[in-house]
Amino acid sequence: xxxxxxxxxxRMIETIGRVGAxxxxxxxxxxxxxxxxxxxxALAAAGGVDVLLVGGSLSLEGRCSETIAAIKREVDLPVVxxxxxxxxxxxxxxxxxxxxxxxxxxxQFLIGEHVQAAPRLKRIGLEPIPTAYMLVxxxxxxxxxxxxxxxxxxxxxPDIAMAHALAAQYLGLRIAFFDAGSGAKxxxxxxxxxxxxxxxxxPVMVGGGIRDPExxxxxxxxxxxxxxxxxxxxxxxxxxxxxxxxxxxxxx
Ligand code: 1GP
Numbered sequence: 001x002x003x004x005x006x007x008x009x010x011r012m013i014e015t016i017g018r019v020g021a022x023x024x025x026x027x028x029x030x031x032x033x034x035x036x037x038x039x040x041x042a043l044a045a046a047g048g049v050d051v052l053l054v055g056g057s058l059s060l061e062g063r064c065s066e067t068i069a070a071i072k073r074e075v076d077l078p079v080v081x082x083x084x085x086x087x088x089x090x091x092x093x094x095x096x097x098x099x100x101x102x103x104x105x106x107x108q109f110l111i112g113e114h115v116q117a118a119p120r121l122k123r124i125g126l127e128p129i130p131t132a133y134m135l136v137x138x139x140x141x142x143x144x145x146x147x148x149x150x151x152x153x154x155x156x157x158p159d160i161a162m163a164h165a166l167a168a169q170y171l172g173l174r175i176a177f178f179d180a181g182s183g184a185k186x187x188x189x190x191x192x193x194x195x196x197x198x199x200x201x202x203p204v205m206v207g208g209g210i211r212d213p214e215x216x217x218x219x220x221x222x223x224x225x226x227x228x229x230x231x232x233x234x235x236x237x238x239x240x241x242x243x244x245x246x247x248x249x250x251x252x
Contacts, residue, residue, distance in 0.1 A: 006127035008078055008095035009174060012226075015050055016203060021220045023249040025049045025242070026082060026182075026207070026230030027071070028056040029063040034070040040233060041075040047242030048250070053228060054093065055082030056182070057143040065090040080129065084147065086116045091124040098128035099177070102168050103135045104150025131175040131205075132168030134161065136192060138184025138209050145181065153178075155186070158195035165200045175226065176200060180208030183231045187215060190222040197223025213241075213248035220252035 016022050025044045027037045041052055054068050068079050069092040081088050081096040101109035121128050135144055135152040145152055153160050165176040176196060178188045187209040197204045206219050207228035216227050227249045233242055
């Protein structure tokens with residue numbers, strides 16, 4: 001029988017053990033061309049990013065495979081898919097976050113997409129990383145909220161976030177990902193991060209609306225083990241800022 005965790009997840013956990021927390025940059029194939037994303041990926045690699053996430057909520061352009069193939073040709077970083085639905089499955093990636101939207105009550109995103117995706121992943125040999133995805137109020141309606149027809153966890157309710165993450169752990173999921181959504185006005189509150197990190201044994205991942213290294217460092221100090229930024233890197237395309245984020249996440 002195969003181990004339930006694959007090599008990419010195990011390497012991520014080893015990296016966390018070595019550097020304290022892992023810094024991921026999200027590249028969205030809908031928002032940028034493959035060439036632009038390769039440019040950002042190279043910038044990320046030079047700036048000390050640990051893992052590239054590729055994905056988003058829509059895949060309107062259907063460029064996930066093409067983008068990942070182009071990145072893998074040029075950049076030596078693990079590429080993990082951050083899927084919005086089964087259409088994001090791409091054999092060129094190293095792994096895929098096998099996300100269950102556990103903060104919602106929409107069966108399609110709790111298990112439906114997964115039933116379609118699982119046989120494809122097995123056939124192409126793509127590592128699934130079982131991940132609980134929990135949307136947290138970030139001050140604006142997010143694409144995930146709209147597309148999934150689910151409501152986010154209220155910002156002021158750490159107890160609800162804790163119960164969701166613990167249920168996810170007991171279901172066997174390996175990462176508790178709290179996301180305020182891309183471009184959120186406010187990131188996931190540190191109170192939620194510290195409450196959950198002190199309560200569950202699986203690593204806490206945080207993204208959405210993180211715009212400066214100081215905020216990233218504060219969220220790591222609150223207990224997050226994985227930090228993801230997308231929008232700020234995409235907008236600024238600033239290698240120095242990427243390096244500052246990586247240093248802040250690793251040094252927090
Ligand atoms: C979105 O957490 C990611 O799902 C990244 O968010 O684009 O706001 O950095 P930002």
